[in-house]
Amino acid sequence: MKQTDDFADLYQEVILDHGRHPRHGKRLEAFDVTAKGDNPMCGDRVQVWVKLDNGTIGAVGFEARGCAISVASADLMVEAVQGRDPADTKALFEAFRDMARTGSCRHCAAELEAPLERLAPLSGVHEYPSRVKCATLPWHALIAALDGVKEATSE
Amino acid sequence: MSITTSFDVNRIRQDFPILSQTIRGRPMVFLDSAASAQKPRAVIDAMVGAMETQYANVHRGLHWMSERTTEAYEACRDAVATLMNARDRSEIVFTNNITGSINLMAHSYGRGILKPGQAVVISGMEHHSNIVPWQLLRDSHAIELRVVPITNYGELDMEAFEDLLRDGKVGLVSITHMSNVLGTVTPAERIVRVAHKYGAKVMFDGAQAIVHRKVDVQALDCDFYAWTGHKLYGPTGIGVLWGRKELLEQMPPFMGGGDMISSVTYEKSTWAQVPHKFEAGTPAILEGIGLKAAIDYVQGIGYDALAAHEAALTEHALARLSTIKGLTIIGQAQDRGGVISFAMDGAHAHDVATLLDRQGIAVRAGHHCAEPLMQRLNLDSTARASFGVYTTHEEVDALATGLERVRSFFK
Numbered sequence: 001m002k003q004t005d006d007f008a009d010l011y012q013e014v015i016l017d018h019g020r021h022p023r024h025g026k027r028l029e030a031f032d033v034t035a036k037g038d039n040p041m042c043g044d045r046v047q048v049w050v051k052l053d054n055g056t057i058g059a060v061g062f063e064a065r066g067c068a069i070s071v072a073s074a075d076l077m078v079e080a081v082q083g084r085d086p087a088d089t090k091a092l093f094e095a096f097r098d099m100a101r102t103g104s105c106r107h108c109a110a111e112l113e114a115p116l117e118r119l120a121p122l123s124g125v126h127e128y129p130s131r132v133k134c135a136t137l138p139w140h141a142l143i144a145a146l147d148g149v150k151e152a153t154s155e
Numbered sequence: 156m157s158i159t160t161s162f163d164v165n166r167i168r169q170d171f172p173i174l175s176q177t178i179r180g181r182p183m184v185f186l187d188s189a190a191s192a193q194k195p196r197a198v199i200d201a202m203v204g205a206m207e208t209q210y211a212n213v214h215r216g217l218h219w220m221s222e223r224t225t226e227a228y229e230a231c232r233d234a235v236a237t238l239m240n241a242r243d244r245s246e247i248v249f250t251n252n253i254t255g256s257i258n259l260m261a262h263s264y265g266r267g268i269l270k271p272g273q274a275v276v277i278s279g280m281e282h283h284s285n286i287v288p289w290q291l292l293r294d295s296h297a298i299e300l301r302v303v304p305i306t307n308y309g310e311l312d313m314e315a316f317e318d319l320l321r322d323g324k325v326g327l328v329s330i331t332h333m334s335n336v337l338g339t340v341t342p343a344e345r346i347v348r349v350a351h352k353y354g355a356k357v358m359f360d361g362a363q364a365i366v367h368r369k370v371d372v373q374a375l376d377c378d379f380y381a382w383t384g385h386k387l388y389g390p391t392g393i394g395v396l397w398g399r400k401e402l403l404e405q406m407p408p409f410m411g412g413g414d415m416i417s418s419v420t421y422e423k424s425t426w427a428q429v430p431h432k433f434e435a436g437t438p439a440i441l442e443g444i445g446l447k448a449a450i451d452y453v454q455g456i457g458y459d460a461l462a463a464h465e466a467a468l469t470e471h472a473l474a475r476l477s478t479i480k481g482l483t484i485i486g487q488a489q490d491r492g493g494v495i496s497f498a499m500d501g502a503h504a505h506d507v508a509t510l511l512d513r514q515g516i517a518v519r520a521g522h523h524c525a526e527p528l529m530q531r532l533n534l535d536s537t538a539r540a541s542f543g544v545y546t547t548h549e550e551v552d553a554l555a556t557g558l559e560r561v562r563s564f565f566k
Contacts, residue, residue, distance in 0.1 A: 006513055006514075007510055007513055007560075007564050010509065010513075011506070011510070011564070016565070020501075041521070042505060042520075042521045042522070042536065043521060043522045043526070043529070043535050043536050044505075044535075045535075065535050066503060066505075066535070067503035067504075067505040067506045068502070068503060068506045068565075069505070069506070128509060128512075131505070131509060134505065
């Protein structure tokens with residue numbers, strides 16, 4: 001057995017897997033909105049492309065240069081937001097950010113419990129305040145794209 | 156080896172109270188001294204002692220407490236002058252940190268002495284603090300900014316450096332004495348010789364260098380030298396700019412205010428003598444007292460012992476880390492200090508740093524405030540281990556073991 005037990009609270013298998021092999025880590029050729037995210041403190045960068053489908057989020061692709069946490073977060077985000085409308089997506093982001101900062105979502109609407117469950121492997125970042133922004137950076141880029149803003153930072 | 160008899164790292168460690176702390180239930184392995192060093196008991200006691208027994212504002216009080224505090228604070232200037240072998244204590248200007256020192260230079264020398272059309276030379280391995288002030292000067296004052304490239308080993312390209320000086324337009328060279336990313340120690344004497352040949356003055360950013368080796372400004376023959384207290388085991392909030400007195404005297408002030416004037420009327424003010432011309436406002440009194448204690452502490456150990464300890468640690472670390480598969484050490488300069496950057500295949504530097512932290516090992520990760528250098532190296536970030544006077548071989552071994560664990564986790 002690998003002597004790595006105490007690594008797994010933050011780096012669960014799902015994060016390592018999505019960080020190494022992101023399913024959605026590619027630029028969309030046909031998209032409606034896009035935005036870049038930049039964390040100037042650490043140099044992480046992400047760009048998100050979104051194809052809208054009758055007012056809801058259709059296909060999403062991203063390119064990320066950053067750590068396993070930020071890449072995995074971007075990939076899991078894509079799976080969590082597809083089919084949602086922008087307002088719904090922003091509510092999910094608020095809930096996710098709460099979870100990333102505190103370890104759980106304290107005031108979550110019942111309908112967000114299922115998508116948050118999927119994002120829960122990232123909740124371990126709450127023990128590492130400097131890494132919370134790694135997890136939220138792709139979300140900032142996505143929300144900026146939906147709002148028609150070209151660039152976002154996780155500052 | 157004579158060093159081991161005069162230098163006992165375990166005794167040194169007892170001087171640093173923080174080193175007995177545990178992190179996540181493990182002994183603290185602090186390998187981030189290049190960002191800021193830990194403080195010995197002597198520094199802590201000097202600052203607390205001043206607050207408890209001997210504190211008032213300096214330079215202007217006519218009362219006993221102010222005079223004693225002024226003496227204690229000004230003793231730091233003497234200690235710095237001796238440390239750097241300055242010709243005169245008035246050549247020592249106190250700032251708030253090295254960023255303050257370089258901004259003072261960009262303002263008072265850049266705007267006050269350099270003429271539009273002249274050039275400033277920096278290198279391809281500077282910290283942002285030795286890039287951005289010169290960009291501001293370039294944009295406001297029509298000063299050209301030239302950058303000496305670095306070789307693939309992470310050393311200055313000295314031929315290119317001389318080429319940049321040939322047209323005689325360069326008024327000032329401002330270059331690091333030791334890279335905070337690569338550990339490279341630059342050939343300071345040679346830089347000065349070449350620059351002076353073409354009429355350029357030279358300032359060194361000594362933030363890292365002065366921690367690792369004796370800096371003698373007369374032997375270097377440079378014109379300015381900047382450093383900061385908190386990396387030399389002193390407190391934050393106090394930095395140093397040494398400059399040749401005749402140059403400091405020609406330069407206009409940087410910040411205006413109290414303490415830096417000779418006389419003030421609404422029509423005209425006149426300036427105090429150097430160094431006070433550059434020291435507006437109440438200075439970092441307690442920090443000066445703390446820095447004096449830090450300098451005394453370092454002098455007590457001696458730079459020879461300190462440099463030998465760090466050279467041995469660096470050699471040991473390079474040997475250990477080079478055996479780790481998938482780990483690349485960034486920068487292979489011949490002359491280097493105890494700062495080692497590395498990158499691991501398949502693992503981002505932030506993930507490496509977090510997983511080392513999980514084992515109680517503190518390293519820095521990121522672009523190290525040197526983004527242009529990162530672009531030159533084709534890297535987004537590196538992890539960096541850096542050593543201090545209290546670092547042990549066992550801690551270097553812990554780093555190597557820790558990195559092996561990280562690698563097996565990400566493999």
